[in-house]
Amino acid sequence: MAGEDIPVEVACRVLDVSVSGYYAWLTRPPSARMIRHAWLTDVITELHQASRSIYGARCIHAELTLGCGICVSHGQAELLMRRSSLQGVTGRPKWRRAKPDLIASDLVDRQFTRTALTSCGSPTSPSTPPVRERCTAIDLLDGRTADDLAAWLKDHPGVQVICRDRAGNYADGARAGAPDAVQVADRFHFWQNLAQALENMVRAHRSSLQETHGPNTAIEDETDGDVEPVERPKTLDSYGNERPMVARTQELYAQVQALRNTGASLNAISRELGLAFRTARKYATATSVDELLSFPPFHGHVT
Numbered sequence: 001m002a003g004e005d006i007p008v009e010v011a012c013r014v015l016d017v018s019v020s021g022y023y024a025w026l027t028r029p030p031s032a033r034m035i036r037h038a039w040l041t042d043v044i045t046e047l048h049q050a051s052r053s054i055y056g057a058r059c060i061h062a063e064l065t066l067g068c069g070i071c072v073s074h075g076q077a078e079l080l081m082r083r084s085s086l087q088g089v090t091g092r093p094k095w096r097r098a099k100p101d102l103i104a105s106d107l108v109d110r111q112f113t114r115t116a117l118t119s120c121g122s123p124t125s126p127s128t129p130p131v132r133e134r135c136t137a138i139d140l141l142d143g144r145t146a147d148d149l150a151a152w153l154k155d156h157p158g159v160q161v162i163c164r165d166r167a168g169n170y171a172d173g174a175r176a177g178a179p180d181a182v183q184v185a186d187r188f189h190f191w192q193n194l195a196q197a198l199e200n201m202v203r204a205h206r207s208s209l210q211e212t213h214g215p216n217t218a219i220e221d222e223t224d225g226d227v228e229p230v231e232r233p234k235t236l237d238s239y240g241n242e243r244p245m246v247a248r249t250q251e252l253y254a255q256v257q258a259l260r261n262t263g264a265s266l267n268a269i270s271r272e273l274g275l276a277f278r279t280a281r282k283y284a285t286a287t288s289v290d291e292l293l294s295f296p297p298f299h300g301h302v303t
Contacts, residue, residue, distance in 0.1 A: 040064075040072060041080050048086050056088025057081055146173035153177025165189050249292050256283040 012019050030038075047063050048055055055063070057078040064070045064077060081087070141148045150173040153159055159178045163186050164170040174183050185193070252273070259269045270280040286292050 037080060040070075040076070041084055043068065043070070044077065044080055044086065045084060048081075048088075051088075053086075054089045056090060059088065145169055146176065149173030150177035153181075166193070246293060250289050253283050253286065253289045253292060256280060260284050 008022060009019060012022055043064065044060055047060055051059070057074065060081065061072070061074045061077040064072050139152065141152060144167075146169045149170055153174065154177050157178075159181050162170075162174045162178065162181050162183050164174065164183060165186065166189055171183065174181060252275075255273060256269055256275075259272060264272070266277060266280050266284060269275070269284065270277050273280070275283075283292065
């Protein structure tokens with residue numbers, strides 16, 4: 001009001017403050033609280049801009065206390081944000097019904113049952129269709145059960161080769177509907193089964209492979225004898241990659257076995273090392289550290 005050429009006495013009388021108090025405030029240096037509020041306002045503004053104006057008072061308070069390590073109350077952060085006109089995005093987006101003109105029209109008139117085969121002809125036809133028609137769908141089964149496939153094969157006799165995935169329903173349906181047909185796996189599932197079987201076989205015999213070359217022996221390059229030997233890493237997982245978790249597992253296994261040899265119980269081991277009872281039991285009953293670093297052997301087979 002004084003800046004608008006209003007007399008100080010009149011302004012103080014309207015605001016119910018003393019004239020001496022106004023002049024004392026005018027020359028008084030800023031208090032520690034005002035300085036802290038100004039500093040916190042700058043920090044809050046930076047955090048709010050860094051969040052793309054999304055964070056509200058709760059998120060800003062979490063960033064101040066947990067992220068920046070500043071001791072501040074939730075009410076103070078909310079007060080400073082209100083004074084600076086800072087507000088986060090509130091509420092979740094409301095669901096809106098799509099307009100009729102945005103919904104795709106029903107191009108098949110809800111008719112999902114096929115009435116005839118495609119231009120490829122019957123699947124039992126001896127003639128080979130053109131290249132552009134070899135990948136065309138010839139029919140669509142009503143379900144994924146073995147009875148549906150068996151019924152379709154009985155209605156179309158003469159099928160000699162059935163290419164299927166690993167589903168058991170298709171295997172049963174193929175045996176029931178076309179017992180003389182040869183069942184083969186498609187390319188994707190064949191390579192997937194082969195890779196899984198080979199990976200699990202190597203993983204199950206990992207300890208034997210290490211015993212052949214030695215756990216920490218040097219391996220020389222066969223192409224050049226002058227090349228310096230390369231030391232095998234000491235902490236390898238089941239895939240041969242170096243991981244700190246492997247070293248941690250080896251250290252825990254050695255500690256648990258050492259306590260176990262002294263006659264300590266599983267409860268005492270779990271309290272001593274800060275482990276759960278089941279974790280302590282797993283490390284205590286393991287015959288070797290390789291048992292803890294590898295998965296159970298794969299009992300499947302290549303189909």
